[in-house]
Structures are given as structure tokens and as C-alpha cells.
């Protein structure tokens with residue numbers, strides 16, 4: 062057993078994490094797969110940019126009151142004796158309005174409950190989360206300061222098996238593993254819209270080096286895009302071995318989907334020989350040009366876990382070509398109007414924040430009611446998230 066202690070510098074560096082993709086959202090935020098899946102393939106460039114910029118609808122409601130920023134536990138409903146006016150119109154319990162991003166983000170340990178994924182990938186939480194060991198025989202976890210190496214036990218088993226199979230059967234050096242979920246799942250304060258129920262994991266295309274990375278290196282190693290431009294992979298860095306890796310990633314029955322950038326999907330469509338059935342589980346989505354995202358189906362015996370519905374086709378048709386064509390259209394001209402100039406200034410200012418703009422609040426009331434129980438549960442005893450295997 063080995064424990065990596067994180068320095069403040071490493072924690073600070075963790076906050077600088079940003080996806081390097083040309084079309085990835087600033088800060089490595091990724092378009093929520095559920096939304097992308099339901100979009101028409103033939104969307105316009107502007108439409109896609111809007112989709113990237115827009116928060117998921119369930120994130121838009123702004124609660125009337127929020128607990129203090131430091132609130133780690135749910136705030137009970139108004140402690141004061143309600144007056145006649147309040148009695149006439151009872152307020153919603155404060156917990157329903159509290160920002161789930163802050164509450165789940167503050168939960169540093171898993172809930173001591175039976176393991177269960179509750180709700181939907183982009184609207185749920187995780188009971189009984191288990192940590193992926195930060196070092197394994199065929200993987201290393203990145204960005205340890207984020208404390209997002211938690212998942213449903215089925216996800217932990219999947220990553221361990223996939224990593225070892227890729228190494229033993231395909232000669233892959235080992236996986237660099239990005240975010241899974243927070244200890245109790247839930248909506249994250251930064252980045253992903255999904256990753257809420259412990260069934261999603263981001264995996265880098267870059268393989269592990271032939272040595273153990275330091276905690277500082279795990280924070281600072283850049284996630285570099287594998288694209289040459291928005292519609293094409295960069296042939297200097299993209300290798301056919303990545304196809305082998307993706308084939309391996311989707312080869313397990315528990316995998317619902319693997320999400321990749323449209324340009325990567327296009328390369329796979331154009332170059333995959335032999336059995337192409339795996340392509341049906343590889344879904345194009347914006348971002349995801351330096352890593353791929355694996356989503357597992359709801360494990361058996363998880364009542365309240367909601368699967369995502371997908372189209373059953375190879376996904377290599379006209380729709381993908383139209384999407385790529387839209388991505389290759391030149392960016393709109395520099396705004397000439399005064400309003401356009403103001404918008405451009407605001408965009409530049411937001412960019413200067415390093416891509417970690419706070420996300421809109423996510424009221425607890427939008428999560429399944431059981432997520433309140435998950436939040437309030439005692440922490441699991443002696444779970445060491447930083448233990449190495």
C-alpha cells in the first residue's frame with residue numbers, strides 16, 4: 062500500500078486542468094452525451110456552438126436561496142416560526158433549492174450504503190462508491206487532486222479488466238485514467254454534465270509512460286488534442302493502435318457506449334476493416350479529442366438507475382458527413398456591431414478565467430429524492446482513495 066500525499070501546489074495545478082481540444086469546451090467541459098445523442102446529426106455550426114455553450118436544461122433554474130458556500134451538509138428548512146404569510150404559502154424545503162454541486166462537491170468520502178447508481182448519468186448520484194486504486198498493473202489515475210476516482214463497483218471492475226486486457230492482449234502500455242465520479246456522485250462543481258452515477262469514465266488516448274508518475278505530473282501533464290482541425294484527426298499523432306484500443310474498450314457487454322470526437326468517429330468509419338459491429342457502440346460527440354468516455358449500462362439490481370436510449374446503427378452515414386462539413390465551415394466573421402464587440406469582450410474575459418467558470422446551480426430538487434439520503438449518509442469507514450494497488 063502506498064499513499065500519495067498531495068501538495069497545495071498539486072491541488073492548485075488540478076484546478077488548471079483544461080481540455081486542449083479545438084472544439085472542446087473551455088476547461089475540458091464536454092457536451093453532455095445524453096443531449097448530443099438526442100440532437101439531430103445535421104445541425105449547423107452555430108447550432109452546435111450554442112449546444113456546447115448552453116447548460117443542460119435541468120441546470121437553468123436558479124434557486125431563490127442557497128446555503129453558504131461552505132455548507133457541507135443539507136440546510137434544514139426555515140428554523141423560524143413561520144408567520145401567517147409563510148403559513149399561507151409554505152416555502153419549498155431549503156434542501157430542494159440547495160445547490161447540489163456544492164453539497165456533493167463537499168462530500169469527500171463515499172456514502173456507507175449498499176452500492177447503487179441512482180438516477181440518470183446527468184441527473185443522479187452514487188451510493189456505496191468504491192475508489193479506483195491510483196496505480197494498478199495496467200493503469201495510473203490522473204488529476205488526483207480532483208478526488209474523482211470513484212465509481213460503482215461494476216465500473217471499477219470494468220476499468221481494471223479493460224486495462225489488463227489491453228496490456229496483455231493488445232500490447233497497450235497501460236491506461237491513463239481521468240475522471241470517474243465524485244465519492245457520492247452527483248453533479249460536479251466544474252466540467253462534466255454527466256459522470257453523476259458512477260458509471261462514466263474518461264480515458265486518455267495517451268498511454269502511460271514506463272514509470273510511475275508523480276502526483277505533480279498527474280496534475281500537469283497536458284491533455285493534447287489528436288485533431289489536425291475540427292473535422293480530421295492529426296495523422297502525425299493519431300495511430301491505428303487507437304482503433305484497437307477503442308475496439309477493446311467497447312468489447313464488454315456492460316458497456317453502453319464509448320463517446321469520441323466526430324473527427325475520430327469519421328476516421329474509424331473510414332478505416333475500420335473486418336468486423337465493424339463495434340462502431341455501433343462508438344458515438345460521436347463534441348470535445349473528446351484527447352480522451353474517450355466510456356459509459357456503462359445500469360448494473361443489474363440497481364432500482365432507480367436509468368439507462369440511456371441509443372440509436373442502433375453504425376453511425377457512419379450521411380449525418381456524420383454533414384456534421385463534419387459543418388465543423389469545417391470557417392468561424393463567423395468578427396462582429397461589426399457594438400453589441401457583438403461587447404459579447405466578444407465578455408467571451409475573452411471568460412476565456413481568461415482559465416476555463417473554470419462556475420457552473421449554474423443544480424438544485425437538489427432536480428435529483429432523485431434518494432440522493433438526499435446518499436448525501437446525509439455516514440461516510441464509509443477507512444476508505445483510502447489514494448491507495449495504490
Ligand SMILES: [Zn+2]
Nearest residue numbers: 253262263354
Ligand atoms: Zn467524460
